Amino acid sequence: MELNNSKIKIKSKNLNVYYGNKQALHNINLEINNKEVTALIGPSGCGKSTFIRCINRMNDTIDICKVDGSIEIDGKEVNDKNVDVVTLREKIGMVFQKPNPFPKSIYDNIAYGPTIHGIGEKKDEMDKIVETSLKKAALWDEVKDRLNEPGTGLSGGQQQRLCIARALSVNPEVILMDEPCSSLDPIATAKIEELIDDLKKSYTIVIVTHSMAQAVRVSQKTGFFHLGKIIEVDTTEKIFKNPANKMTQDYITGRFG
Amino acid sequence: MSDTGHTVKSYAEEMQSLNDDLVKMGSLTESQLADAMEAVIKLDKESVDKIVKNDSKINALRSAIDNQITTVLVKRAPMAVDLRITISTMKISHDLERIGDLAKSVAKKVTPLPIDLPDELVNSLRRLGDLVQKQLKDVLDAYLNNSKEKAVEIWRKDEQVDDLTNLAMNEVANYLQKDKKNLEMATHLLFVTKNIERAGDHITNIAESLYYLIEGEYLEGARPKGKPLDS
Numbered sequence: 001m002e003l004n005n006s007k008i009k010i011k012s013k014n015l016n017v018y019y020g021n022k023q024a025l026h027n028i029n030l031e032i033n034n035k036e037v038t039a040l041i042g043p044s045g046c047g048k049s050t051f052i053r054c055i056n057r058m059n060d061t062i063d064i065c066k067v068d069g070s071i072e073i074d075g076k077e078v079n080d081k082n083v084d085v086v087t088l089r090e091k092i093g094m095v096f097q098k099p100n101p102f103p104k105s106i107y108d109n110i111a112y113g114p115t116i117h118g119i120g121e122k123k124d125e126m127d128k129i130v131e132t133s134l135k136k137a138a139l140w141d142e143v144k145d146r147l148n149e150p151g152t153g154l155s156g157g158q159q160q161r162l163c164i165a166r167a168l169s170v171n172p173e174v175i176l177m178d179e180p181c182s183s184l185d186p187i188a189t190a191k192i193e194e195l196i197d198d199l200k201k202s203y204t205i206v207i208v209t210h211s212m213a214q215a216v217r218v219s220q221k222t223g224f225f226h227l228g229k230i231i232e233v234d235t236t237e238k239i240f241k242n243p244a245n246k247m248t249q250d251y252i253t254g255r256f257g
Numbered sequence: 258m259s260d261t262g263h264t265v266k267s268y269a270e271e272m273q274s275l276n277d278d279l280v281k282m283g284s285l286t287e288s289q290l291a292d293a294m295e296a297v298i299k300l301d302k303e304s305v306d307k308i309v310k311n312d313s314k315i316n317a318l319r320s321a322i323d324n325q326i327t328t329v330l331v332k333r334a335p336m337a338v339d340l341r342i343t344i345s346t347m348k349i350s351h352d353l354e355r356i357g358d359l360a361k362s363v364a365k366k367v368t369p370l371p372i373d374l375p376d377e378l379v380n381s382l383r384r385l386g387d388l389v390q391k392q393l394k395d396v397l398d399a400y401l402n403n404s405k406e407k408a409v410e411i412w413r414k415d416e417q418v419d420d421l422t423n424l425a426m427n428e429v430a431n432y433l434q435k436d437k438k439n440l441e442m443a444t445h446l447l448f449v450t451k452n453i454e455r456a457g458d459h460i461t462n463i464a465e466s467l468y469y470l471i472e473g474e475y476l477e478g479a480r481p482k483g484k485p486l487d488s
Binding site: 212213216239240241242243248249250252253254255256 | 262263264265268333334335336337338339340341415472473
């Protein structure tokens with residue numbers, strides 16, 4: 001499999017992140033391809049989550065966090081002062097480790113995003129958005145008869161797919177997933193992975209995962225982070241069959257530290 | 258082959274055990290091939306039974322390696338170099354087992370052979386057998402020393418095995434032409450020659466597996482081929 005450099009969606013250049021005096025990311029140069037799944041792997045605290053939080057400027061919410069260097073989406077600088085963070089996050093959905101549905105009905109969980117972005121003001125428009133989003137997240141058949149029940153009443157795997165549907169409701173271009181399956185059982189995990197396979201046809205996906213097998217299964221490109229640096233990026237196939245860097249090899253074969 | 262750097266000690270032990278069994282299997286196969294060749298050259302019919310019996314030791318090791326590999330795949334989902342070691346060990350063990358089978362077949366052909374074979378014929382089989390034995394020794398050394406250069410060298414040298422096979426085949430043909438009554442014996446001798454050559458092919462497979470294990474890439478290009486048999 002060849003890396004296709006002609007379709008870069010996200011590009012970080014000399015990206016540095018500091019939490020107070022502590023530098024969390026060092027000169028990260030990483031290119032993420034459009035409509036592909038990129039997996040980020042590395043030991044806890046290596047900076048992979050910090051990196052994806054730079055993409056939708058989640059780090060803005062942390063007072064002591066300072067970001068320098070550049071992250072571009074479609075060639076436009078994310079950190080530019082003129083960028084409206086709300087609009088940016090409409091473009092970039094995020095799914096977290098633990099499913100975090102709002103304490104609202106299934107329907108309102110999906111409708112929330114479009115409402116604050118002023119989309120789907122008419123009831124039938126909103127109904128359509130809710131249905132389409134739930135279908136894209138492969139949840140519709142399981143919940144269509146109980147849309148008014150609380151989202152928190154669903155199983156863990158369903159809640160996670162609800163969160164994915166919620167992210168999809170505002171038509172994002174990028175979906176960031178921070179260990180989306182770490183609290184799910186193997187069946188629920190398989191459903192999310194199947195969904196990722198399907199979603200990559202329409203969205204650019206960046207997934208942080210501690211499961212090597214998951215990275216192999218879902219991604220086309222893999223980046224290995226260690227101590228805030230990016231050690232190696234290549235096709236997933238190359239990384240897991242024959243990595244170039246010894247540190248990558250030691251990590252993925254369980255020879256670390 | 259495997260280092261012991263795994264965080265999980267039992268994983269390192271499993272990989273080490275795979276390595277140890279493969280080395281043991283290599284050494285047994287080497288002896289079997291040497292014994293079978295000696296039996297042919299010296300027409301030593303006494304040793305045939307022992308060679309046939311010893312083949313089961315090689316088969317048992319192959320089964321043991323297969324089982325261990327299944328366990329490693331299920332338990333560890335090996336990645337990168339561990340994945341390559343696992344896959345290559347499986348392939349190499351199967352090739353060694355086949356070489357063992359071929360040595361056994363060669364030995365079994367000794368029983369019906371007459372003791373007065375022409376010297377030229379015996380010498381041509383000896384030359385072929387010596388080269389194949391050297392190839393097997395070299396490929397096992399290359400495995401122990403993790404040497405991809407040696408693996409490539411052995412892979413290329415299969416051409417010589419093919420050439421010596423053709424020469425031996427010609428000697429068998431001469432033997433048959435001398436007297437049509439030699440037909441049955443000549444048929445046995447053709448099988449002996451072909452089996453030694455096939456052992457050489459499995460050695461080439463092992464060199465390829467070893468190269469993949471070390472480099473993570475397959476040896477490129479067509480296999481070297483010797484000159485075609487003279488008509």
